[in-house]
Amino acid sequence: MRTRIPPPLSPATRVTSCLAAPAAGSKTSVRPQPHHHQPKGQEQACAQAPLQEAIAAASAQLSGAPRSPPLAAVVAPGAVSALPWQARAQVSFTFDDGYSSVAERAAPILAARGFRGTAYVNTGAVGKPSHLTWKQIDSLQQQQGWEIGSHTVSHPAISQLNARQLAAELKQSQRTLEEHGVHATTFAAPYGDYDSRALAQAAKFYDAFRMFDDAPQNVWPFQAMKVQVRTVQAGVTPADVAQWLDEAIANKRWLVLALHDIVPTDKAQDWAWGDSQLAAIADEVARRGLPVVTLAEVFSHTRPPVLIEDFSGGLGAFRTDAPKAVRVKADNAGAKPEPRHAVAMQAGAKNVHLFSPQFEVTAGDTWVLESYVDNQALKRGGLGIYVDEYDAQGRWCSGQYLAEIPAGDVQRPRLAYTPSSPEVQRAAVQWIMPSTAEGVGRVDSVRFYKADR
Numbered sequence: 001m002r003t004r005i006p007p008p009l010s011p012a013t014r015v016t017s018c019l020a021a022p023a024a025g026s027k028t029s030v031r032p033q034p035h036h037h038q039p040k041g042q043e044q045a046c047a048q049a050p051l052q053e054a055i056a057a058a059s060a061q062l063s064g065a066p067r068s069p070p071l072a073a074v075v076a077p078g079a080v081s082a083l084p085w086q087a088r089a090q091v092s093f094t095f096d097d098g099y100s101s102v103a104e105r106a107a108p109i110l111a112a113r114g115f116r117g118t119a120y121v122n123t124g125a126v127g128k129p130s131h132l133t134w135k136q137i138d139s140l141q142q143q144q145g146w147e148i149g150s151h152t153v154s155h156p157a158i159s160q161l162n163a164r165q166l167a168a169e170l171k172q173s174q175r176t177l178e179e180h181g182v183h184a185t186t187f188a189a190p191y192g193d194y195d196s197r198a199l200a201q202a203a204k205f206y207d208a209f210r211m212f213d214d215a216p217q218n219v220w221p222f223q224a225m226k227v228q229v230r231t232v233q234a235g236v237t238p239a240d241v242a243q244w245l246d247e248a249i250a251n252k253r254w255l256v257l258a259l260h261d262i263v264p265t266d267k268a269q270d271w272a273w274g275d276s277q278l279a280a281i282a283d284e285v286a287r288r289g290l291p292v293v294t295l296a297e298v299f300s301h302t303r304p305p306v307l308i309e310d311f312s313g314g315l316g317a318f319r320t321d322a323p324k325a326v327r328v329k330a331d332n333a334g335a336k337p338e339p340r341h342a343v344a345m346q347a348g349a350k351n352v353h354l355f356s357p358q359f360e361v362t363a364g365d366t367w368v369l370e371s372y373v374d375n376q377a378l379k380r381g382g383l384g385i386y387v388d389e390y391d392a393q394g395r396w397c398s399g400q401y402l403a404e405i406p407a408g409d410v411q412r413p414r415l416a417y418t419p420s421s422p423e424v425q426r427a428a429v430q431w432i433m434p435s436t437a438e439g440v441g442r443v444d445s446v447r448f449y450k451a452d453r
């Protein structure tokens with residue numbers, strides 16, 4: 001796929017632009033570099049940062065940055081005032097293991113209140129006693145608007161599988177669902193068990209990876225490979241869930257509930273929760289007017305991207321200042337939608353960069369900058385993600401350091417970006433492999449889009 005970029009700059013802008021893209025292999029790039037910490041009083045609006053100084057600034061920034069800032073905490077300045085509607089309190093009901101009680105008990109309880117859920121099905125159990133049949137799955141999806149997601153074939157602890165087994169569990173479950181008319185775009189890990197290898201494999205097939213962490217709620221724009229849940233099991237009461245709902249409302253967070261079998265309440269135990277208890281929490285959700293969403297809805301894109309690239313045709317409109325170190329490789333280390341090609345960024349003696357094309361921005365709006373980063377082969381350091389900001393004349397104004405993805409990690413970072421000032425008319429993203437790192441990081445599946453207000 002070719003990079004899809006915004007319409008060309010107006011002629012006037014193009015003439016005065018100081019940002020002509022360097023020819024491939026050029027050693028004299030004039031592209032402004034991260035220039036993060038300008039001392040107060042010395043700010044020079046939209047001045048071009050000299051290359052050497054900028055690289056030094058980038059190094060300083062990277063080495064001074066926290067080693068692995070929680071992505072959710074790295075929100076662009078000003079983003080809070082421009083939060084889109086998705087940054088709201090919302091709740092998801094998810095049911096693991098494909099019990100027939102999902103169709104027979106849970107779905108009617110939720111439907112009575114106008115709600116739907118997600119059934120995470122392990123395809124090897126479909127049709128077995130006390131499990132969903134394909135007919136029930138079809139009805140949930142087609143008639144009741146449920147999301148059907150994958151929960152592997154045989155419900156293994158996926159971190160324990162060899163590469164071939166891992167690929168088979170993730171791929172075959174999706175394929176089997178597809179054969180029955182179900183397009184599964186999200187995945188839930190059995191036992192919440194995972195490692196970076198499993199995340200990387202899942203990213204080839206799924207948009208989102210639901211964990212099992214009993215961690216607090218998810219913060220917009222939501223880390224697609226690390227969706228956190230609250231598990232609803234024996235010992236959890238409807239009052240507990242009501243408190244989680246109130247926390248979600250207070251913090252504008254997304255609460256994902258993970259349930260399993262739903263049984264008559266007097267038979268509730270372990271992973272089986274009572275039907276009257278489920279009804280009670282559904283009532284609590286309804287009373288609070290909380291939107292109920294599926295994971296597929298959260299991770300489907302409501303706006304057309306302003307920029308999209310899967311690197312299947314090379315770097316496309318992307319550029320690098322280190323063509324030997326930053327190259328598209330066809331070694332199946334990427335992510336959906338085209339996992340075969342990804343950009344490999346080799347750490348070396350100096351910082352190397354992958355630059356996106358510019359896209360138009362407007363003050364007060366928020367963009368989601370999504371990419372896929374696989375740092376399994378990065379032994380030390382982290383891959384930085386930085387936004388360069390330009391004025392109407394194409395001059396570099398400012399920038400924002402959004403995240404660092406640490407060595408060993410696999411993520412599909414979704415970063416919120418809001419322009420720093422009204423002067424900013426265009427922005428571009430750079431992925432920075434600092435000289436302090438060791439090994440190779442991968443970047444793939446870039447997708448930028450404006451968040452809905």
Ligand SMILES: [Zn+2]
Nearest residue numbers: 096097190191
């Ligand atoms: Zn399970």
